[in-house]
Amino acid sequence: MAEGIKDKVAIIGMGCTKFGELWDKSAEDLMVDAFKECIEDAGIEKKDIDAAWFGVHFEEQSVGKGATPLSLTLKLPFIPVTRTENFCATGTEAFRGACYGVASGAYDVALALGVEKLKDTGYGGLPGGPNLLGTKSALINPKLTAPGAFAMMATRYFAVYGLNPEEGKRMLAKVSVKSHYNGARNPKAHLRREVTEEQIIKAPIIAWPLGLFDCCGVSDGSAAAIVTRADMAKKFRPDPISVKALQIALSSGEELMYTKWDGAHVETTYRGGMRAYKEAGVKNPREEISMAEVHDCFSITEAVTMEDLQFSPRGKVKEDIEAGRFNHDGPQPIQPDGGLKCFGHPIGASGLRMLYEMYKQLQGKAQLPERQLKNPKLGLTHNLGGFPPMNIVSIAIIGL
Amino acid sequence: MVGIKSYGAYIPRYRMNHNTIFMAVAFLGTFPPPGENAVANHDEDTLTMAVAAGIDCVSGMKREAVDGLYLATTSQPYMVRQNSALVATALDLQSNIRTADFVGSTKSGTTALLSALDTVKGEMSSNILVCASDCRLSKPGSPQESLYGDGAASLLVGSDDVIATFEGSYSVSYDFPDRWRASGEKFEHAWEDRFIRDSGYSQFISEVISGLLKKYNLNIKDFTKIVYPGLYAREHGAIAKRLGADPGQLQDTLLSTVGDTGSASPLMMLIAALEDAKPGDKILVTSFGNGGDALFFQVTEKIESVANKRAVKKHLNSKKDLASYEKYLAFRNLAPMDLGMRGEMSMRTPMSALFRERKVVLALCGSKCKKCGTPQYPYQRVCVNPDCGAIDQMEDYRFSDKKGVVFTYTGDNLAASIDPPSVYGLVDFDGGGRYWFDFTDCDLDSVKVGMQVEMTFRRRYVDESSGVHGYSWKATPIRA
Numbered sequence: 024m025a026e027g028i029k030d031k032v033a034i035i036g037m038g039c040t041k042f043g044e045l046w047d048k049s050a051e052d053l054m055v056d057a058f059k060e061c062i063e064d065a066g067i068e069k070k071d072i073d074a075a076w077f078g079v080h081f082e083e084q085s086v087g088k089g090a091t092p093l094s095l096t097l098k099l100p101f102i103p104v105t106r107t108e109n110f111c112a113t114g115t116e117a118f119r120g121a122c123y124g125v126a127s128g129a130y131d132v133a134l135a136l137g138v139e140k141l142k143d144t145g146y147g148g149l150p151g152g153p154n155l156l157g158t159k160s161a162l163i164n165p166k167l168t169a170p171g172a173f174a175m176m177a178t179r180y181f182a183v184y185g186l187n188p189e190e191g192k193r194m195l196a197k198v199s200v201k202s203h204y205n206g207a208r209n210p211k212a213h214l215r216r217e218v219t220e221e222q223i224i225k226a227p228i229i230a231w232p233l234g235l236f237d238c239c240g241v242s243d244g245s246a247a248a249i250v251t252r253a254d255m256a257k258k259f260r261p262d263p264i265s266v267k268a269l270q271i272a273l274s275s276g277e278e279l280m281y282t283k284w285d286g287a288h289v290e291t292t293y294r295g296g297m298r299a300y301k302e303a304g305v306k307n308p309r310e311e312i313s314m315a316e317v318h319d320c321f322s323i324t325e326a327v328t329m330e331d332l333q334f335s336p337r338g339k340v341k342e343d344i345e346a347g348r349f350n351h352d353g354p355q356p357i358q359p360d361g362g363l364k365c366f367g368h369p370i371g372a373s374g375l376r377m378l379y380e381m382y383k384q385l386q387g388k389a390q391l392p393e394r395q396l397k398n399p400k401l402g403l404t405h406n407l408g409g410f411p412p413m414n415i416v417s418i419a420i421i422g423l
Numbered sequence: 424m425v426g427i428k429s430y431g432a433y434i435p436r437y438r439m440n441h442n443t444i445f446m447a448v449a450f451l452g453t454f455p456p457p458g459e460n461a462v463a464n465h466d467e468d469t470l471t472m473a474v475a476a477g478i479d480c481v482s483g484m485k486r487e488a489v490d491g492l493y494l495a496t497t498s499q500p501y502m503v504r505q506n507s508a509l510v511a512t513a514l515d516l517q518s519n520i521r522t523a524d525f526v527g528s529t530k531s532g533t534t535a536l537l538s539a540l541d542t543v544k545g546e547m548s549s550n551i552l553v554c555a556s557d558c559r560l561s562k563p564g565s566p567q568e569s570l571y572g573d574g575a576a577s578l579l580v581g582s583d584d585v586i587a588t589f590e591g592s593y594s595v596s597y598d599f600p601d602r603w604r605a606s607g608e609k610f611e612h613a614w615e616d617r618f619i620r621d622s623g624y625s626q627f628i629s630e631v632i633s634g635l636l637k638k639y640n641l642n643i644k645d646f647t648k649i650v651y652p653g654l655y656a657r658e659h660g661a662i663a664k665r666l667g668a669d670p671g672q673l674q675d676t677l678l679s680t681v682g683d684t685g686s687a688s689p690l691m692m693l694i695a696a697l698e699d700a701k702p703g704d705k706i707l708v709t710s711f712g713n714g715g716d717a718l719f720f721q722v723t724e725k726i727e728s729v730a731n732k733r734a735v736k737k738h739l740n741s742k743k744d745l746a747s748y749e750k751y752l753a754f755r756n757l758a759p760m761d762l763g764m765r766g767e768m769s770m771r772t773p774m775s776a777l778f779r780e781r782k783v784v785l786a787l788c789g790s791k792c793k794k795c796g797t798p799q800y801p802y803q804r805v806c807v808n809p810d811c812g813a814i815d816q817m818e819d820y821r822f823s824d825k826k827g828v829v830f831t832y833t834g835d836n837l838a839a840s841i842d843p844p845s846v847y848g849l850v851d852f853d854g855g856g857r858y859w860f861d862f863t864d865c866d867l868d869s870v871k872v873g874m875q876v877e878m879t880f881r882r883r884y885v886d887e888s889s890g891v892h893g894y895s896w897k898a899t900p901i902r903a
Binding site: 144145146147148151152153158159161162163164165166167168170171172174175176178179182227228229230231232233275276277279280281282286412 | 872
């Protein structure tokens with residue numbers, strides 16, 4: 024019987040750049056910036072690192088293939104470096120690789136670094152291209168964009184739970200109001216302006232029913248973590264953060280091609296969440312998970328994720344959103360750093376960025392006093408890569 | 424007896440009023456007559472319309488029985504790569520069939536029909552599907568712009584259960600240079616209208632009909648309906664008068680409702696005549712183009728069992744006005760439009776993959792699990808049913824003739840499109856199977872979860888850098 028990862032690995036250092044449209048920074052600059060903060064935080068030197076995992080998704084837009092972009096940029100001295108790519112779960116995959124590397128005993132200290140340079144495309148939104156999902160898909164699939172694919176989940180959610188478009192859009196607007204509130208208070212966030220529900224509802228439609236403020240930022244950025252075996256962690260710092268669960272779940276094809284999926288939730292999040300709670304020993308996620316950074320690529324994604332992670336009962340997230348449950352001062356704060364929505368979403372860095380926020384909050388070091396949450400015990404991060412009917416979900420739970 | 428077993432047609436949903444054209448190009452001195460034209464959507468062309476007409480024609484029949492496909496057109500997308508073979512693939516016909524393109528003249532529709540009748544008569548084939556389709560590009564402001572309409576007609580030719588027997592034909596051929604388009608040219612050239620009318624249209628139609636009457640010792644009054652294209656409205660009537668026909672014998676030319684659909688025109692008019700025909704009716708069909716063909720049919724009792732055809736009537740009534748001439752120019756790629764840099768990323772078609780996946784891509788075929796019965800698209804080797812999971816227990820399963828319902832949808836303004844928003848969604852097929860598809864011929868406001876849709880073969884992209892016209896299937900609200 025597999026034991027799982029709980030309390031075998033600890034995070035001893037993290038770094039995260041400011042996210043945004045960083046016209047003056049290359050992917051390499053961002054990697055160096057995140058790495059510098061990360062090893063300073065860990066109190067280690069480059070020579071202490073035994074192996075590294077490097078996450079980047081749209082490599083053709085920035086650094087190119089393979090893992091040499093990391094080894095060459097950081098001048099890593101001939102150590103093993105592995106590139107990970109798994110859509111928006113890319114950064115968490117890098118982290119997972121590093122954790123398993125040290126948990127196995129193969130290494131003492133490992134680096135996970137994710138980066139994405141999205142703003143060299145010349146247009147808004149994510150980089151496109153017909154072959155994103157492979158040759159056959161390029162010949163038969165609709166011309167999907169990310170907002171369109173997630174908008175279909177909003178359409179479906181509204182239909183399944185009987186919300187008219189106005190009710191649905193208002194529910195989603197509240198999700199974004201909260202994230203903008205949090206982002207506005209975070210110096211490293213990409214979008215730092217508060218917006219009102221009315222502004223959100225009246226904004227131009229990107230993909231019906233999602234408007235501009237239902238969509239997250241498309242950003243440049245990098246984040247990194249240093250992990251070590253739990254039994255060594257206190258040698259590096261007094262307040263290491265322990266890894267409680269690391270899960271990943273992938274679509275089986277039945278959502279897209281079989282007819283049982285309801286389209287109003289993400290099956291992988293539910294399944295991955297169940298496994299993560301089991302691994303971490305969490306019985307009641309609504310009560311035990313103190314805070315979370317979830318994959319709010321779109322407002323609807325955050326809303327259904329609350330249900331899939333069992334923070335809200337199925338079909339009832341609207342009530343929790345309206346009650347302010349997930350606000351910064353609510354009982355279960357979600358996206359305290361602004362989320363993908365406002366902190367930004369450089370694909371390969373996002374998973375590590377989420378961990379950075381949870382790590383800092385758990386240590387009580389959320390930079391500004393007004394950002395610090397009260398005594399969090401367990402933080403959850405969640406990435407959803409791909410599209411609701413065919414995706415990759417990664418979930419990490421970390422705690423004191 | 425050899426004859427017509429079934430018919431089908433396709434008229435695109437968009438109509439452009441001639442006044443819309445007039446308002447846009449009147450400064451050039453163009454004065455189109457009253458009426459409207461059928462206008463192909465931006466994702467339609469000769470081949471997509473041929474497929475749609477073919478589907479209408481073979482609906483309710485076993486497609487395995489079709490052993491030939493003749494395509495007639497003057498606006499084929501490919502000069503090399505047989506257009507009829509592509510249409511046959513999209514229709515999911517067998518591969519052991521005869522396919523041929525009949526091109527280069529607006530009489531090619533009747534010539535293809537004659538050839539099919541000959542082939543069946545000669546017992547070389549049993550059931551030949553004839554598709555005539557035209558989607559002709561006209562120079563903005565040209566007389567052709569308001570004259571030409573887009574559409575397709577399809578007839579199934581066979582020797583049993585015919586709804587109309589083939590009684591005879593007469594043809595004339597002239598190298599008549601009324602209109603021409605050399606290889607590599609985008610637009611047609613035309614000589615003076617009065618020359619076309621007086622030296623060609625009026626002469627050839629009279630000659631070919633008189634020839635037929637003489638050859639079979641018939642009188643013009645013997646025919647219930649007389650079909651010939653109506654390029655010149657007044658001359659159309661004058662020809663009949665000279666032949667001694669009553670105006671009531673003349674089949675409506677569809678000129679002010681659909682436009683002149685080129686190679687499809689006489690067949691579409693024939694189909695409209697068959698829609699109203701009674702057993703015993705005699706129908707004369709004549710084409711015009713570098714001479715012409717005249718064909719003579721007699722309607723049988725089987726006509727009364729024809730059902731569920733959209734043909735001409737239903738398509739005529741199912742329409743939407745295209746009020747923007749600028750949009751029409753954009754649809755035809757006649758004015759460069761900015762799709763943003765996202766729109767500049769073109770598709771490079773892997774031809775070997777396209778051939779390997781031709782049933783999936785062009786015929787909308789998936790698989791059905793023999794163990795659990797689950798239909799799935801595209802073809803899967805491992806069953807998608809989580810309670811089954813059988814490996815390699817699949818049989819081919821065609822989705823193109825299945826209806827479905829909208830599971831969910833969106834209207835995407837970010838996706839590059841000449842006609843935003845890009846509407847797409849997931850479709851649950853009647854009988855099982857789910858996949859996502861682009862939607863077409865619909866307005867976002869009209870799409871609803873649970874709405875019934877059907878599948879339509881459409882042009883997906885044109886990659887000008889490699890000369891590839893890419894096709895696939897889209898979902899569309901049930902037409903008529």
